[in-house]
Every structure is written in C-alpha cells, then in structure tokens.
Amino acid sequence: MPDSDQQRALLNEQERQLMKRALALARAVEGRTSPRPPVGAVLARNGQIVGQGATAPPYGPHAEALALRAAGPQAQGADLYVTLEPCCIALHTPPCTEALIAAGVRRVVVAARDPNPRVDGRGLDQLRRAGLLVELLDEDDPLARQARELLRPFATLMLARRPYVTAKWAMTLDGKIASHTGDAFWISGPQARAWAHALRDRVDAILIGAGTARRDDPLLTVRLAVGGRRRARRPQPPRRLIITASAHLPPQLRLLNTPEEAETWLLVGEHVPAERRLALARPGVRLIEVPCEPTGRVDLGLALQRLAAEGLMHILLEGGAALTGSAFDCRCIDRVAVIVAPALIGGARAPVPLAGQGLPYLRLAATLRNRRIRSLGHDLLIEGEVDYHPSTALADPTDPPPEAATS
Missing domain, CATH: 3.40.140.10 (Cytidine Deaminase, domain 2)
Incomplete structure (x- = not known):
C-alpha cells in the first residue's frame, strides 16, 4: 500500500x-x-x-x-x-x-x-x-x-477469495419461517416480495439447498414490479444454485427443466454416482463437484471458493434453516436482509431461520453493523452486515460457561 x-x-x-x-x-x-x-x-x-x-x-x-x-x-x-x-x-x-x-x-x-x-x-x-x-x-x-457498500462484494472476492453472501429470509414476529405444517406462502406482503425480487436483480446467483428445492419447487427468477427503478440490462439472469451432497433431486423440478429462464448449477458431492449425475444432465443444468465434510455435507467454504473461481461475486442465500445455519456456523454470511411480518404462528415444531450448530453463549452472538430498518407495506425490513464475535471461530459448544469453569 x-x-x-x-x-x-x-x-x-x-x-x-x-x-x-x-x-x-x-x-x-x-x-x-x-x-x-x-x-x-x-x-x-x-x-x-x-x-x-x-x-x-x-x-x-x-x-x-x-x-x-x-x-x-x-x-x-x-x-x-x-x-x-x-x-x-x-x-x-x-x-x-x-x-x-x-x-x-x-x-x-x-x-x-x-x-x-x-x-x-x-x-x-x-x-x-x-x-x-x-x-x-x-x-x-x-x-x-x-x-x-457497493464495493463490498468485490472486496470480499479480492480479500477472502469467495463471493459475498447475503442471507435473506422472511419470518413472523415470533421468528418462524413457516407453520408446523410447512405452510409459508406468503409470510411477507406484496411490497416486501417486490423488494425481494429487486434484491435478486442485484446479485450473480441465488442459492438454496435440496430441501427447499424439493419442498417449494421454486423458479428463483427475477420478476420486477412494473414501474420499478430502471436498471441496465443483464447479460444473463442470476444463476440458480442448488447445493446437495447426494444429488437426490426429483427430475421434474422446475429448476431442472426451465433453461429458458436461467442456468441452474448443482453443487454436488464428489461421491455422487455417475448414473445419478447422468440422470440430472440436461440443457441449462451444470454439475459442479465439491468435496464433502466428514459429516457428509458438501463443504460450503470450498463450494464458495469454486463459485468465486467461476466469476461469481455476490450470492443471495434463500435456503432453509439447515443451509442458512451451516453458512452462519462457518461465518460465510456477510449480510442479512430479514423481513419481519406482523403475524404470530407459534408451534414448537415450526421452523426458524437458523439451525446448524449455533453458538453456545449469548455473549458470542453476532451483531449487525450499518443497520437499516424500514417499512415495506405492513412488514419490517432489517438489513445489516454481520459482525462475528472474534471468539466464535474457536468456540466449542461443549465448553463450559466461564462461570462454571472457575467454580
């Protein structure tokens, strides 16, 4: 310098x-x-x-x-x-x-x-x-x-050698992303959904897990509101990414059968049998092999490095609790955009936004810097950059609390 x-x-x-x-x-x-x-x-x-x-x-x-x-x-x-x-x-x-x-x-x-x-x-x-x-x-x-702020994805690519990851989810006031039956359409209102599509228009790819793909069968396309802010024409729509260690995906999924909408990239484990890879091969679908962790899950950190090598700079994570929790555990979420709806669902089995290992103590909680809070119709949007506690990289959930360690 x-x-x-x-x-x-x-x-x-x-x-x-x-x-x-x-x-x-x-x-x-x-x-x-x-x-x-x-x-x-x-x-x-x-x-x-x-x-x-x-x-x-x-x-x-x-x-x-x-x-x-x-x-x-x-x-x-x-x-x-x-x-x-x-x-x-x-x-x-x-x-x-x-x-x-x-x-x-x-x-x-x-x-x-x-x-x-x-x-x-x-x-x-x-x-x-x-x-x-x-x-x-x-x-x-x-x-x-x-x-x-505009340069943060580029800075992450240059310094961390991976894409910048924005995690987005919509939840109720009591922190549920769906009811205990799996019903999630629609938690957010029309203004919030229009904002979410505008966010998709600013990223290189949209990432989900196999569970979300099977459950929701989404298209993951950009549908902008009429009369919205005019932006430059895209050379191509955001890529649609599914991360799945096993590549067990229903062949009728819309993401696998709509090449006219956008490319679909499957981030699959290296152990996936050749016949299963062949069954998923079709126009507009690309398979990218990624090593798995000892747990059997695709190594998310290595997957992001592969995506950076492919030229992707900003990824929107729209997965369920398991994938979003895994991304949080490996400190791969750079920004969150959370839509909070003024509704209550309840239910011990109703899913929450983050699963994964989680943090053992509240003092280690990640916080948000450069926060922005605003209304989108009846919903509330909370945005910010994730600021991880420096100790969480080494935190072990089996460690006793500091008080217990000295008692």
Missing part, C-alpha cells in the same frame, strides 16, 4: 451532486459486472457533465474509459468524479490511469480506494505523479460509505 498522503476532498453541493450521479450509474449495473466491481464515472467542466459511464458487462470497458469516450476532446481540463480508484494495471482492458493522463484530465475525485491489493492506492499515486490533482473522499463521508 503506498504511503503517500492522500488529499481529502471537500466537495461543494454541486460537486456532491456529480458524485451522487456517479454512484447512481454504479448502482444501475450492480449484479451485471462480475467479477469486476460496479463503478460509475462522471466527467464535468465548470459543473456541467461532458461524459459519463458505468462498468460494461464482463470484460468490457471500464467506467472511466466510457466517460472519456463520451466526452471526447472535452475531457481535457475536466474533473472526474468516480466511485472507485482508477485501475493502474492492465488485465482485460488498458489501465484507466494512463487513459486519464493521456486525455488531459485536470482533477480526479475518488469515493473509495481499490480493495484489490495490486492497486490499493497505487492508481492515485500514479495520477498524482503525472500532475493531476487527486482527492479522496473522507471515509466518514456518506458518499464514501455508499461507494464502499
């Missing part, structure tokens, strides 16, 4: 509006750019936009390159407002830093540094050495926080 002192940007209201425009451009391509981050860029002269762009679908031009192309000769002497530090390395496209220098851009205002260890401030340094005025938003600036 370069040690050069970064000049912090103090933007006036007009400049803040230009950065807000860059953020809006980035949001419009969220879920469409993996494995690259969604970035928005705006070029302005005297406060007037002369060019703008957002990251093109996989391996197309970067946002800065598209903004420069739109501005043409007006880029010379212009100011750039960009949500992510311009890249300084050549991968699938030339470095944006060199293009900005060659175009004669005067000033670059950046909302967030690049979490890629190969960049991480080096792009800013290169621009500064070339004589450009470079400013970085303060980390506490609301616009900088919005930019970092």
Whole structure:
C-alpha cells in the first residue's frame, strides 16, 4: 500500500451532486459486472457533465474509459468524479490511469480506494505523479460509505477469495419461517416480495439447498414490479444454485427443466454416482463437484471458493434453516436482509431461520453493523452486515460457561 498522503476532498453541493450521479450509474449495473466491481464515472467542466459511464458487462470497458469516450476532446481540463480508484494495471482492458493522463484530465475525485491489493492506492499515486490533482473522499463521508457498500462484494472476492453472501429470509414476529405444517406462502406482503425480487436483480446467483428445492419447487427468477427503478440490462439472469451432497433431486423440478429462464448449477458431492449425475444432465443444468465434510455435507467454504473461481461475486442465500445455519456456523454470511411480518404462528415444531450448530453463549452472538430498518407495506425490513464475535471461530459448544469453569 503506498504511503503517500492522500488529499481529502471537500466537495461543494454541486460537486456532491456529480458524485451522487456517479454512484447512481454504479448502482444501475450492480449484479451485471462480475467479477469486476460496479463503478460509475462522471466527467464535468465548470459543473456541467461532458461524459459519463458505468462498468460494461464482463470484460468490457471500464467506467472511466466510457466517460472519456463520451466526452471526447472535452475531457481535457475536466474533473472526474468516480466511485472507485482508477485501475493502474492492465488485465482485460488498458489501465484507466494512463487513459486519464493521456486525455488531459485536470482533477480526479475518488469515493473509495481499490480493495484489490495490486492497486490499493497505487492508481492515485500514479495520477498524482503525472500532475493531476487527486482527492479522496473522507471515509466518514456518506458518499464514501455508499461507494464502499457497493464495493463490498468485490472486496470480499479480492480479500477472502469467495463471493459475498447475503442471507435473506422472511419470518413472523415470533421468528418462524413457516407453520408446523410447512405452510409459508406468503409470510411477507406484496411490497416486501417486490423488494425481494429487486434484491435478486442485484446479485450473480441465488442459492438454496435440496430441501427447499424439493419442498417449494421454486423458479428463483427475477420478476420486477412494473414501474420499478430502471436498471441496465443483464447479460444473463442470476444463476440458480442448488447445493446437495447426494444429488437426490426429483427430475421434474422446475429448476431442472426451465433453461429458458436461467442456468441452474448443482453443487454436488464428489461421491455422487455417475448414473445419478447422468440422470440430472440436461440443457441449462451444470454439475459442479465439491468435496464433502466428514459429516457428509458438501463443504460450503470450498463450494464458495469454486463459485468465486467461476466469476461469481455476490450470492443471495434463500435456503432453509439447515443451509442458512451451516453458512452462519462457518461465518460465510456477510449480510442479512430479514423481513419481519406482523403475524404470530407459534408451534414448537415450526421452523426458524437458523439451525446448524449455533453458538453456545449469548455473549458470542453476532451483531449487525450499518443497520437499516424500514417499512415495506405492513412488514419490517432489517438489513445489516454481520459482525462475528472474534471468539466464535474457536468456540466449542461443549465448553463450559466461564462461570462454571472457575467454580
């Protein structure tokens, strides 16, 4: 990480509006750019936009390159407002830093540094050495926080080498995701369900377990409300993922027979017999073998690494209690989005959102940071990033409580 002192940007209201425009451009391509981050860029002269762009679908031009192309000769002497530090390395496209220098851009205002260890401030340094005025938003600036939120899936891919995982579920006020008979349609109201489809439109894939696939026979498609926020067209819909060690799936499942809707990927155990794999082979269905844990379950951590290698950056987990609990146990849930309906079901056998091993003591509970709570019709939406207790990685549920250990 370069040690050069970064000049912090103090933007006036007009400049803040230009950065807000860059953020809006980035949001419009969220879920469409993996494995690259969604970035928005705006070029302005005297406060007037002369060019703008957002990251093109996989391996197309970067946002800065598209903004420069739109501005043409007006880029010379212009100011750039960009949500992510311009890249300084050549991968699938030339470095944006060199293009900005060659175009004669005067000033670059950046909302967030690049979490890629190969960049991480080096792009800013290169621009500064070339004589450009470079400013970085303060980390506490609301616009900088919005930019970092958009970049979290990319940062997770770069630093953890796995996709960012958002777990979503709907539950009643007493914490049930279905009645004791299995009835769950519908816990949430129409506004909450519309929001859930908009969330699906921002991810690369939707993940469920075999139990949910058999019980609900879902399509896992994106059905956006008419008149909803306009977003860039997707190169392809979110992949539909089923994780199953045994690959025991009914052949009539809709996920296995609707290739026109989206691809379906089956994350199956390595021990699945060849004849069973052959029975599941059909158009639009892909089998990915993943090692299993000693318990016989597919190793979720290794499965996520495989998905990262396939270019997936953000996964929406919509599984039942077993899969969501397993993801929580291995600290693979990065964000939760919980819809709480004002209803009570009761029942000792009614399922709850998280099963798995769980935590032995309340003091080890994971909490939420950057929480957001709002109403969706009659329902309540609670969102936040999961903050795991540092001790839970080593916690053993058979350990006695601290009080008992010293008594």
